[in-house]
Amino acid sequence: MIIFENVSKIYKNGVVGLRDINLRIEDGEFVSVIGLSGAGKSTFLRSINRLTDITKGDIRINEVSVTRAGKKQLRNIRCQIGMISQSFNLVKRSTVQKNVLSGRLGYYSTLKSILGLFSREDYERTKEALKQVGLLEKLHSRSDELSGGQQQRVSIARTLVQQAEIILADEPVASLDPVTTLKIMKDLKDINENRKKTIIINLHSVELAKEFSTRILAFKEGRIVFDGTPEKLSKEELEKIYEKNVGKEKEGSRHGDKRYDTL
Known part of the structure; x- marks a missing residue:
């Protein structure tokens, strides 16, 4: 369970990333986050x-504060959170096996991590x-x-080996x-x-x-302006989220169907 309590983020240049977010995400949900570029999704x-780091408020995972966690506690929390990014974040010259095994690094001492001393069980997990x-x-x-697609699937395998309970995916x-x-x-x-993993994408x-x-969840100017099931996301809601720039069918759509223009 993830809880956001009065969370705001203001960057040093004055840009507001998040505005007073109050939110609860239950275990096992598949949450998609949408909105214009710069709306606060990332x-x-x-x-x-x-x-x-947030500017104000508190974020808790299973009642443990991520915001106030010390170095060791934060490391333990991050072991339970997998991250998938648009750029894959793989060591390109390393083998697929080594990249997937890197999901276990948080469970090993610094020395073992440097030397790559993984257990037989972890090699089996990788396979x-x-x-x-x-x-x-x-x-x-x-x-x-x-x-590119195979590399992204390697990054997904890495989160499986990590045995993360939460998977965050940023434009994967x-x-x-x-x-x-x-x-x-x-x-x-x-x-x-x-596998009953919580996905936030x-x-x-x-x-x-x-x-x-x-x-x-739909963000606009750092605020949540929609929170509901896919069935409740109407055209009227989309017009509010995307400032009426909806319904445009992009040539060469990535999904082979209509794709809302969010640029």
């Missing part, structure tokens, strides 16, 4: 694992995770030999083709439904948010 996501995302045959391949399909986009979204939905595509999530 600030919101990165504040959950404290990659971005299992790669099998789940359909990449077991790439175990010993260099990561830079893979396609933004640079992928329509077919690969659907594969990645289906992988995340499968993890949500079958930033998306530009409203259609993807409606299709895959159980709950949608």
